Amino acid sequence: MNAHDPEVHSLLGPYVLDALEPAERAAFEGHLRECPACRDEVADLRPAAAALADTPLSPPPALREQVMRLAAQTRPVRRGARPASRPASRPSRRLWVGAAAAAVLLALGGGLVATQRDDTMTAADVFSAADVHTHEMPTKMGKVRVGMSHEMHVVAVDGSAMTDPGAGMAYEVWWAAPGHTESVGMFQDDESVVVPMGEGDLWITMEPKAGSATPTSAPLLSLPATSL
Structure with a gap:
């Protein structure tokens, strides 16, 4: 995958959650330099992912698979296209990161109750x-x-x-x-x-x-x- 691949948009959530391999991260960061819409989404989603930074535990190997499985369920935005309604698209992205954050917390904490997620997702x-x-x-x-x-x-x-x-x-x-x-x-x-x-x-x-x-x-x- 490279910075111009239409599927690179699907890496937005895993990027915010720091769940990408080095090559994927490099491709997405190259894409960010050319895509104002994705830059805006990353800025919006950072607070939802920041809650994970306080956990002292190390993620298990299966964590990336869980996060990427959630990412695969998102609908990528085609290059050159803008959502018809940006206000409608952003909540669904935030909800996705909230769901992924819940999966991360559960993976890290075993039976940990998934309460620390984006407060827009109730x-x-x-x-x-x-x-x-x-x-x-x-x-x-x-x-x-x-x-x-x-x-x-x-x-x-x-x-x-x-x-x-x-x-x-x-x-x-x-x-x-x-x-x-x-x-x-x-x-x-x-x-x-x-x-x-x-x-x-x-x-x-x-x-x-x-x-x-x-x-x-x-x-x-x-x-x-x-x-x-």
């Missing part, structure tokens, strides 16, 4: 999105509301109608595929959480508040990604 934003698909599902711990936005590439889980999981316990959200489960967030009975879109089934289990590396209880909810 469950309310997801549930009010024009393309949201909302499901209200019963569980033995009460009703849970799930909303998915393809445009934002995130899923919101609203647990405000669920009951207290008990002392020392919390609800954990997973993407479960054959042979693999990935923890993407945790919440209490009066909370909501926004997680990146994934593959397989969306699971909610009851786990210790510190989080679990793999589910330790049967899913309270299992919802295929294809039905979201």
Whole structure:
């Protein structure tokens, strides 16, 4: 990839999160010198990524793969084209970085609750999105509301109608595929959480508040990604 490749726009998010290989970084920085729109986006997104700078932990090898997978879901802007409405394009970029930041924090902290993300990305934003698909599902711990936005590439889980999981316990959200489960967030009975879109089934289990590396209880909810 070089500075003139149309796909170079898709490197914007990983660049802000410092998740590029040296050659990719050089290509994108060359592109930045010629693209005022991307320079503006980088300036806007820096505060969302800055929250990651305070963590003392080193990212695991799988982190870049997670961030790049999210980047691949963004729609690249074609060279020479400007978005029809810049105000409408910037929030979706900020939401993408917020989702990637949440993935970074989860990857660094294991069961860490994904609360340190761009404050523009809330469950309310997801549930009010024009393309949201909302499901209200019963569980033995009460009703849970799930909303998915393809445009934002995130899923919101609203647990405000669920009951207290008990002392020392919390609800954990997973993407479960054959042979693999990935923890993407945790919440209490009066909370909501926004997680990146994934593959397989969306699971909610009851786990210790510190989080679990793999589910330790049967899913309270299992919802295929294809039905979201």
